[in-house]
Amino acid sequence: MESGYPVRQASVRAHNLALVLRQVAAAPRPPSRADLAASTGLTRATVSALVDDLAAGGLISEVGPAPRTGAGRPAVGLVLNGYGPAGLGLEINVDYLAGCVVDLSGTVRHRLVLHGDQRLLGPAAVLDAVAGLGARLRAEAAAAGRVVAGAALAVPGLVSGAGLVHRAPNLAWHDVDAAVALAGGPLGDLPLTIDNEANLAALAELDADGDGLDSFVYVSGEIGIGAGIVLHRALFRGARGWSGELGHVCVRPDGPPCRCGALGCLEQYAGQEALLRDLPAGETGLARLRDDAALAAGRLPAAGTSLGVALAGVVNMIDVDTVVLGGIFGPLAPWLAPAVEAELARRVLTSAWSPMTVRASALGPAAASVGAAGAVIRDILAEPAEWVRP
């Protein structure tokens, strides 16, 4: 009751198509048309018609009847079509490029990672490289019989809806129009969305977890610290899409100066550079920290406390019940999580009667590229009407 647009019969059809498709996607086992009628509240007649449309559009397919118990005509199972439209996810990060192709059911079918410091190249060269990586993945998918229907790109920075990267401080990017740059390349024919890396990683976490998660803050520890906020299984973007700048939440008003110009930002206490002070940068330094228990126990709890202070403020304002530690914080969670939990328990008002959960991400590196591909799929599943009649 919010849209601001008139609703006609076609909108009814579009809504109910999406409703049925969502049930097919969410069901633990392939549901029959009768199951869908029961779970959606529509009549079997209507469900049959909707299912016909979705199947004709290549979004769902029938599977052999499951072994039934009891009498009656056996049900025909319905599943998302693994050979329907696929999503291409791409990720630009400070020290790697990544990409993957995901089918409608959410399964990752192809993936590629290219390591290398992207700060050494200019934005144009990096965008060229990621487009090339995407084109390779698209060709692989085509060889396997899958058509990529759209792409999404994750960037560690602030992105406006139109694909303009306002700031990517750790890449030293500034007002880079990634959408225009990619429109000319080998992916120029695909619908493309560009989003913040933490947002897309949070979506990947949501998809990976199945049904356990409903609302959470995903903390993305990379060179910087970002956050993706999921509320009721939907990404929360704030007013203009620039939400989740956790790295620049203040921990101490008079703390050390930050690259952003302010004092005492969280990044100065728990960012990768702060954690690896006096250690080799990048993977090797992280490995040292992970493997040397004394070293980890010496510096990670303090970082966890700072993280907890910042997150407590977030949770007091946004009211989620779960924090997921991702990126480099995932493997370091055994040392970080207790301190984070302690601060949340002290500082979050609602924790008195509704305790917080802090856990490590279920995802490995390059989570954002998986989330990006999943975002393409998510859009198709949310608005299947465009696919059923070309």
Add this chain to the structure above:
Amino acid sequence: MESGYPVRQASVRAHNLALVLRQVAAAPRPPSRADLAASTGLTRATVSALVDDLAAGGLISEVGPAPRTGAGRPAVGLVLNGYGPAGLGLEINVDYLAGCVVDLSGTVRHRLVLHGDQRLLGPAAVLDAVAGLGARLRAEAAAAGRVVAGAALAVPGLVSGAGLVHRAPNLAWHDVDAAVALAGGPLGDLPLTIDNEANLAALAELDADGDGLDSFVYVSGEIGIGAGIVLHRALFRGARGWSGELGHVCVRPDGPPCRCGALGCLEQYAGQEALLRDLPAGETGLARLRDDAALAAGRLPAAGTSLGVALAGVVNMIDVDTVVLGGIFGPLAPWLAPAVEAELARRVLTSAWSPMTVRASALGPAAASVGAAGAVIRDILAEPAEWVRP
């Protein structure tokens, strides 16, 4: 495309009724049926049918044709029916009770405020008193020809959807079931919602401002500090409805202890008690602060800085572009706002290319009661279908 429920023709009707009604409410001058057809995208035939339903339901009425320019049959103007269902708003605060009745057009028709320290009475007595105040207002409204269709109650604390007040620290309330308590009183026959005081005050601010505001944080300075967050003209409630606990966002991890048990909460730097240290409490102290320029300039900027530090974190995470200072902060804004603005400019990443606005609330005291009554009206306007055919 989110609802999870099937959509039928009746839902189409319900949606389009709301669409038309919203246009009538939002139009600067009484629109004609033809205007509504143009602004909604529906045909004139459909709009006529919808308008007939809304008028039969008592939600809108016709006004004499406006003086037209140019040729053509004169248009019949449509307005919200000032004698349609009205909303009753109630507010419990630490040092007063308040209530008002608002008609469909949002005009306040009756209001009452009872001063007195509510901490001296138990929850049951306070709820009795506020119900009595509501009953008086309802009788006044009935005498003027208006029927109260629902009520909303604002409470300075954390409220769950069912009307349970988990905590109202400054009233010393704890697990008070206000919904049950009021169900037995003189308002027991009205649909009642209970909500946080800052949330409802934020809605009042939204209604009062007309079209200027889209997304903002309303900071409610009372004995404690709360916040109501509005995104795209809708209240943001977080995952479970317990958002906006700005008073307990951390300013300094090792600051003075707070009533909540944590250290360095914003309330310790900018709450009413901190501002009035060594001054008489309540109105008289505030008046001294407001009238003694040297006193105000001496202590308010530091409080503003603390407010700014906390708000910068909020804005970095939630991405709104406006902060509204309400409650006791409204009259003190001349001394507070510059410091708040300075911190936001330093600490909010997006302020580099999209500056923040800080302003005083347009509302006087007891804003939450007006917002509560407005919330009742808001619900009616959002779902008029229930009123159209009993």
Add this chain to the structure above:
DNA sequence: GTTAATTTGTTTAGCGGTTGAATTATTTGA
């Protein structure tokens, strides 16, 4: 002062989409 132009609002046929009941299809169990 009559007529044409113009704009508002209503009427009516048609169409898309859902419902509900009847019908067909396919299996198990007696």
Add this chain to the structure above:
DNA sequence: TCAAATAATTCAACCGCTAAACAAATTAAC
């Protein structure tokens, strides 16, 4: 072999919107 049970389809009816024709009420023009 037949009855019971469950799945899926068919078809008439209904509801709400659209489009186009029509009726109503006013201004502008001659």
